[in-house]
Amino acid sequence: MAEVKKIIGWFGAKRGVQFDVTEDLVGGCAYDAHGTPLTDATMAKAQEVDAVLLGAVGGPKYDKLDFSVKPERGLLRLRKEMDLFSNLRPAQCFDALADFSSLKKEVVAGLDIVIVRELTSGVYFGEPRGIFMEGNERVGINTQRYTESEIARVARSAFELARKRGNKVCSMEKANVMESGILWRDVVQEIHDKEYPDVELSHMYADAGAMQLCRWPKQFDVIVTDNLFGDLLSDAAAMLTGSLGMLPSASLGAPMANGRPKALYEPVHGSAPDIAGTGKANPIACILSFAMALRYSFDMGDEATRVEKAVEKVLADGVRTADLLGPEGGSPVSTSVMGDKILAAL
Amino acid sequence: MAEVKKIIGWFGAKRGVQFDVTEDLVGGCAYDAHGTPLTDATMAKAQEVDAVLLGAVGGPKYDKLDFSVKPERGLLRLRKEMDLFSNLRPAQCFDALADFSSLKKEVVAGLDIVIVRELTSGVYFGEPRGIFMEGNERVGINTQRYTESEIARVARSAFELARKRGNKVCSMEKANVMESGILWRDVVQEIHDKEYPDVELSHMYADAGAMQLCRWPKQFDVIVTDNLFGDLLSDAAAMLTGSLGMLPSASLGAPMANGRPKALYEPVHGSAPDIAGTGKANPIACILSFAMALRYSFDMGDEATRVEKAVEKVLADGVRTADLLGPEGGSPVSTSVMGDKILAAL
Ligand SMILES: CC(C)[C@H](C(=O)O)[C@@H](O)C(=O)O
Ligand SMILES: CC(C)[C@H](C(=O)O)[C@@H](O)C(=O)O
Numbered sequence: 001m002a003e004v005k006k007i008i009g010w011f012g013a014k015r016g017v018q019f020d021v022t023e024d025l026v027g028g029c030a031y032d033a034h035g036t037p038l039t040d041a042t043m044a045k046a047q048e049v050d051a052v053l054l055g056a057v058g059g060p061k062y063d064k065l066d067f068s069v070k071p072e073r074g075l076l077r078l079r080k081e082m083d084l085f086s087n088l089r090p091a092q093c094f095d096a097l098a099d100f101s102s103l104k105k106e107v108v109a110g111l112d113i114v115i116v117r118e119l120t121s122g123v124y125f126g127e128p129r130g131i132f133m134e135g136n137e138r139v140g141i142n143t144q145r146y147t148e149s150e151i152a153r154v155a156r157s158a159f160e161l162a163r164k165r166g167n168k169v170c171s172m173e174k175a176n177v178m179e180s181g182i183l184w185r186d187v188v189q190e191i192h193d194k195e196y197p198d199v200e201l202s203h204m205y206a207d208a209g210a211m212q213l214c215r216w217p218k219q220f221d222v223i224v225t226d227n228l229f230g231d232l233l234s235d236a237a238a239m240l241t242g243s244l245g246m247l248p249s250a251s252l253g254a255p256m257a258n259g260r261p262k263a264l265y266e267p268v269h270g271s272a273p274d275i276a277g278t279g280k281a282n283p284i285a286c287i288l289s290f291a292m293a294l295r296y297s298f299d300m301g302d303e304a305t306r307v308e309k310a311v312e313k314v315l316a317d318g319v320r321t322a323d324l325l326g327p328e329g330g331s332p333v334s335t336s337v338m339g340d341k342i343l344a345a346l
Numbered sequence: 347m348a349e350v351k352k353i354i355g356w357f358g359a360k361r362g363v364q365f366d367v368t369e370d371l372v373g374g375c376a377y378d379a380h381g382t383p384l385t386d387a388t389m390a391k392a393q394e395v396d397a398v399l400l401g402a403v404g405g406p407k408y409d410k411l412d413f414s415v416k417p418e419r420g421l422l423r424l425r426k427e428m429d430l431f432s433n434l435r436p437a438q439c440f441d442a443l444a445d446f447s448s449l450k451k452e453v454v455a456g457l458d459i460v461i462v463r464e465l466t467s468g469v470y471f472g473e474p475r476g477i478f479m480e481g482n483e484r485v486g487i488n489t490q491r492y493t494e495s496e497i498a499r500v501a502r503s504a505f506e507l508a509r510k511r512g513n514k515v516c517s518m519e520k521a522n523v524m525e526s527g528i529l530w531r532d533v534v535q536e537i538h539d540k541e542y543p544d545v546e547l548s549h550m551y552a553d554a555g556a557m558q559l560c561r562w563p564k565q566f567d568v569i570v571t572d573n574l575f576g577d578l579l580s581d582a583a584a585m586l587t588g589s590l591g592m593l594p595s596a597s598l599g600a601p602m603a604n605g606r607p608k609a610l611y612e613p614v615h616g617s618a619p620d621i622a623g624t625g626k627a628n629p630i631a632c633i634l635s636f637a638m639a640l641r642y643s644f645d646m647g648d649e650a651t652r653v654e655k656a657v658e659k660v661l662a663d664g665v666r667t668a669d670l671l672g673p674e675g676g677s678p679v680s681t682s683v684m685g686d687k688i689l690a691a692l
Binding site for chain 2: 145
């Protein structure tokens with residue numbers, strides 16, 4: 001996030017675009033400071049701002065904490081209370097990194113798809129949930145639950161996005177074994193037929209989807225899927241690009257009074273506790289998340305492109321953090337040097 | 347299945363091992379014949395035999411059928427009523443096909459892992475389930491539900507398997523967001539500590555698992571996971587090997603009176619309705635499923651190896667069904683020629 005602040009500073013100094021930045025804690029650090037992964041005060045602040053930029057939460061240090069105060073609960077509370085139902089996760093392969101994927105170059109080069117993941121419902125939030133006694137043994141229960149309107153709104157957001165891209169949506173569920181999947185498929189189809197007949201729509205079982213993502217991901221443009229499937233599928237897709245440390249995401253809700261959507265931006269990658277504090281982390285996913293904020297929250301598409309182009313230039317120049325070095329090795333730059341190079345390219 | 351029957355016939359004629367084979371319908375063909383994807387008579391028969399060999403179920407022709415009579419219900423009823431809780435899905439990369447994966451050769455060559463998927467519980471079978479009215483909209487509900495003993499028995503089967511292989515188990519769930527995942531993790535750890543302390547155990551979130559499978563699958567030996575995660579992860583793993591048409595599976599339950607486990611063997615691939623009846627399908631996954639039956643149901647490990655070696659030989663000789671041809675093409679053999687070649691190699 002320190003590198004993002006440099007970029008934000010540059011916009012103030014060089015482009016005359018001032019951002020009013022305020023900082024607060026969420027996740028493990030919030031727990032350490034306040035005994036909760038998200039204070040009510042921070043939650044209230046998040047509701048008021050135009051956009052939240054989030055680092056990442058979680059780590060083995062907090063594994064033994066009670067479920068209700070785990071770092072993840074802070075992030076999930078933000079998503080839920082801000083009602084950020086549409087999570088856009090681009091899986092893009094950067095030219096300079098196409099060799100770096102575990103997939104063959106021809107399979108991933110030029111890949112540019114977006115997974116639209118429903119983010120505020122499903123098994124993440126459904127009730128009943130918990131661990132209960134039944135006879136003399138424990139039972140773990142979670143509930144997958146989707147209402148028609150929850151499915152409809154995320155479907156709309158996928159169709160809108162597709163219209164600005166390749167005009168193709170593939171919806172994924174397990175309608176062959178789950179009734180919630182049947183409803184999902186039906187509602188997506190209905191919204192399509194009534195409101196977006198011009199967009200090409202297909203349906204795929206999520207297991208086949210996982211397969212096809214590994215086999216020939218370029219067949220997709222926009223994928224829309226539920227919270228849990230979206231979690232797995234977007235991580236797999238991100239990894240395919242060989243650019244996990246590079247991938248941003250936007251979580252969007254309904255428009256606020258000022259017309260801007262409720263919004264939170266975060267890298268797809270996690271907190272990488274093994275390298276935290278060592279200056280080795282790749283700041284690009286975080287910086288590109290800020291670019292998404294420029295585009296989706298502040299209607300500054302050109303400025304967003306400017307940031308993205310700066311990142312591309314730095315990569316083309318061969319600047320690499322440690323995660324971007326292949327087995328051949330090379331000399332990695334630190335987090336802050338990567339940030340400085342991007343600044344210079346700007 | 348016709349090709350498997352040739353192999354079974356060969357065992358009778360050349361190895362003096364007679365199998366008493368009886369045939370019946372399940373899935374779409376059973377629905378066509380009887381209006382149900384599995385008759386009670388067929389179900390009863392399946393309970394009595396030493397091993398069930400299953401082809402595959404499902405196809406677009408049946409997409410509009412009511413959920414209760416979809417082809418998949420036939421298969422799910424077999425799994426549930428035979429109580430086949432442990433589904434072994436090897437993901438193996440055949441040397442002759444290492445080039446054929448969408449992954450780089452060095453990532454998959456020599457890959458040999460097994461996913462142990464819980465098969466009789468979780469969101470596939472949990473209640474309540476269905477589509478209900480709530481106010482004036484529909485709600486789709488499914489229930490993820492695991493008891494301690496359900497988790498314990500599949501964990502044991504994974505640890506037992508690991509002891510015969512690389513002695514390493516990785517358990518996957520979403521304990522960071524699902525209570526059923528917390529119970530899963532706790533029970534797997536308890537069974538490990540009490541009964542299998544000699545086996546190396548690790549835990550991974552299922553989204554990270556999907557990622558790691560795509561990045562460096564050789565880090566795994568045995569993966570144990572629930573029904574739904576197992577569905578997605580095993581399909582992704584199968585695809586990675588480049589050998590989807592090649593991968594068998596075994597679904598095992600408790601021992602019967604004769605000491606043999608309840609068992610069903612089926613290819614990991616689906617029914618491939620697009621090529622059904624064209625003579626293009628690859629029979630190898632089906633034939634290797636029979637090899638698994640020899641090993642797990644009939645204690646004929648050497649004979650199983652004989653079949654596996656015959657398949658390897660035929661592949662090394664360059665015999666290929668259409669699915670095994672890369673973009674360079676070549677001349678594919680038909681399903682039955684592939685069967686005959688394997689017979690000849692035997
Ligand atoms: C950290 C965790 C709660 C989160 C999730 O499961 O949604 C993460 O995996 C993600 O994909 O954003
Ligand atoms: C056909 C279907 C019911 C089945 C499943 O979802 O379990 C299949 O995808 C599988 O993996 O065996």
